[in-house]
Amino acid sequence: MRLRRPLAAAAALSATAALTLAGCASDDTPEDGESAASGNVRSEATDEFPITIEHALGETVIEETPQRVATWGWGSTEAAVAAGVYPVAVAEQIYTVGEDALLPWVEEAYEEEGVDKPAILSDPEGGSTVPYEEFVEAAPDLIVAPYSGLTQEQYDVLSDVAPVVAYPDAPWTTTWQDTITLTAQALGRSDAGDQVLADIDDFVAQKAAEHPEFASKTFAAIYDDPTKGIVSVYTSSDPRTVFLEGLGVKNAPSVAELDTSNGSFYFDLSYEELDKLDSDFVISYSASEEAAQAFEDNKDLQAIPAVKAGKVVEVVGTPQVSAVSPPTALSVYWEDGIPALVDSMAETLGD
Structure with missing residues (x-):
């Protein structure tokens, strides 16, 4: 993962x-x-x-x-x-x-x-x-x-x-x-590569068309590390966020405003600044059910506006996290990967 x-x-x-x-x-x-x-x-x-x-x-x-x-x-x-x-x-x-x-x-x-x-x-x-x-x-x-x-x-x-x-x-x-x-x-x-990309583009376009509610919604993709009191936030340089934007959602402006990565794919945000991470929903990646439960139980994370509002999409389990971080030419079609993530996003935004 x-x-x-x-x-x-x-x-x-x-x-x-x-x-x-x-x-x-x-x-x-x-x-x-x-x-x-x-x-x-x-x-x-x-x-x-x-x-x-x-x-x-x-x-x-x-x-x-x-x-x-x-x-x-x-x-x-x-x-x-x-x-x-x-x-x-x-x-x-x-x-x-x-x-x-x-x-x-x-x-x-x-x-x-x-x-x-x-x-x-x-x-x-x-x-x-x-x-x-x-x-x-x-x-x-x-x-x-x-x-x-x-x-x-x-x-x-x-x-x-x-x-x-x-x-x-x-x-x-x-x-x-x-x-x-x-x-x-x-x-x-090269021709085979072009065809692979065309097939994925069609797949993503189909998912986006099925969920027009994604348009204009903003997200922050994060990983919580309670042992250090930080949340890692994935930037627009990270391929997983680029892929998600193909579905219609946008990486939240607050991510760019808080970014201290100097062009890297993530930056660390201290718990003291979590209230500044404003977005319509949050995507949280957890290696296990225990880690996901710890995320839900962590009261410090309530400082994130989307978490406080219950707008959290959880990707739980090492295969699931790896399948979407970022997706690949094969994992993009794996049922527990992007298809499951899209369904979870739709459910969260529809609440």
């Missing part, structure tokens, strides 16, 4: 270690045509290679059609699968996992297609550290991380293993649209 993500810390490996990793990677890469390389690809590339992608950490040239793709961060696994490429290695999800440590909707996609499950790349700190040796063992020919927290040093080290596509602007701020587009471009499947 990705309630908050710390900015990525510096990598631990030196340049010498990076060269060693690169040597190991070239020794372990499967030969062309091996089933391990081709069995996870279910669509043909439509773009011409080489492909060059510019991003915040450099310029990446992808010489040939990728066969063994690794993903890092959030959303790129689902974007690749939606484009017909099933990654051979994906980031661990320590909060939201299925039987094989995969997100439920990812696990379902692999099972439905009959594709071997990917290797799980250790990510116990939510992207702050990178398991370089595990990337080497997976032997990818492309690493896709458009919505991640890679530092320059981490990017440089990983680039000695395989070409890396990072975020276009700042860590953890890539829109869900750009995550899909960049992933599809890196795979040489």
Whole structure:
């Protein structure tokens, strides 16, 4: 569950270690045509290679059609699968996992297609550290991380293993649209990416049309941390708020007025300032039923006008939070994700 993500810390490996990793990677890469390389690809590339992608950490040239793709961060696994490429290695999800440590909707996609499950790349700190040796063992020919927290040093080290596509602007701020587009471009499947986006646009437009009452309503998306006496508020730079605005609601002006994030995806607001967080309703993310109950019992939160008015939409449970934080090319259709959130918003605004 990705309630908050710390900015990525510096990598631990030196340049010498990076060269060693690169040597190991070239020794372990499967030969062309091996089933391990081709069995996870279910669509043909439509773009011409080489492909060059510019991003915040450099310029990446992808010489040939990728066969063994690794993903890092959030959303790129689902974007690749939606484009017909099933990654051979994906980031661990320590909060939201299925039987094989995969997100439920990812696990379902692999099972439905009959594709071997990917290797799980250790990510116990939510992207702050990178398991370089595990990337080497997976032997990818492309690493896709458009919505991640890679530092320059981490990017440089990983680039000695395989070409890396990072975020276009700042860590953890890539829109869900750009995550899909960049992933599809890196795979040489831009047309497939365009179709994925068109299908999601249709889905969102349908939901918005079903709920005209959303128009002009304002929200504040928050995560309460009573142990610190703060509420984390998601800014307009956060992809989950961007997606919600596609449904017709708007991130409240008070969020921008209180924003101290300097362009990040969230900022912390002390309990003493909660009365300034004015909106028509609040969306609260809780990891468990116990955390949701603690939110309801926290009298300090009554200082938030929408909370006092009972206008709270609760997203409860790690799969549910992950499915909408932000949604991905696969989780957007998961019934307990966006569809359930839309229903809860309609119920709350209709009270």
